[in-house]
Amino acid sequence: MMAGWYKTRIKGLLASKQFSEIVNLDAKPKSLIKVLLGLLYEKDPMISWRAVQALGLVLEQRAGGEVEVAREVIRRLLWSLNDESGGTGWYAPQAMGAVIATRPEALAEYIPIMFSFVDDPRLTTGVLWGMAEVARKKRALVQHYTAEILPWLDSPDRQIRTHAWWALYCIDPRLVLQVEASALGGKIYWQGELVSPAVLQQAF
Incomplete structure (x- = not known):
């Protein structure tokens, strides 16, 4: 019953982008992490994306x-991508990126x-x-992937090339x-919303 209450509460906070409230909930960090991992499977993609962000924040600010x-979180995410898991962790890679970015040097082994x-x-x-998240914290750890990422700029899928x-x-x-960032056509998750590349270009 308590777990169900937390899930409902956290889902509502994600819907209203109240990330600091999630981080400061009166619950053990591992309990929050468990709920957020479950919310990666939500039908609403925005809830899943925000769960990714919240997961990184909880690990960084509550799990110290x-x-x-x-x-352990990364191992669970990798398991979700295993056929034997019984589920499909479509948001597992970005969640891994958010987790690695909390301690990029210590978790660098998971980047490849x-x-x-x-x-x-x-x-x-x-x-x-996920690679972008790690790069924002420690670009030296992902610079050698540049040649492998460049071809994706020519993808016919606008989200991939973006x-x-x-x-x-x-x-x-x-x-x-x-x-030309404005011509890419896709949207990128940033601080609770999906935004255009041009917006991010102006922000950095």
Whole structure:
């Protein structure tokens, strides 16, 4: 009953973008993490995206950046991508990116594992978003993926090419100087909303 109450409460807070309230809820960090992992499967994509953001915030601010807690979360996310899990963790790559970004150097071993899913068309966007998250915190850890990300700029899928642009932009804006951000056509999750690349370009 208590777990159900927390899920309803957290889902409502995600719907209204009240991230600080989620972080400060009177619950154990692991309980919050469990609920947020479950909300990655919501039918409403915006709830799932916000759960990704909240997951990173809880790990960083409530779990004190504890590496072992983060490792356990990543293991659960990887399991969700396993056929034997019985579910499909379509938001697992971006959640991995958010988690790795909380302690990028300590969790760097998971970056190549996350990137290994980039060729799955159902996960490409999430992987590229995750790479951007890590790059924003510690670009040196993902710079050597530049050559592998660049071809995705030519994807016929506007979300994929938009997220390739974002990953490269976060690694080094000079990599995409010749790309017209306003012409990419996709949207990127940023601070609770889906925004255009041009908006992010102006923000950084």
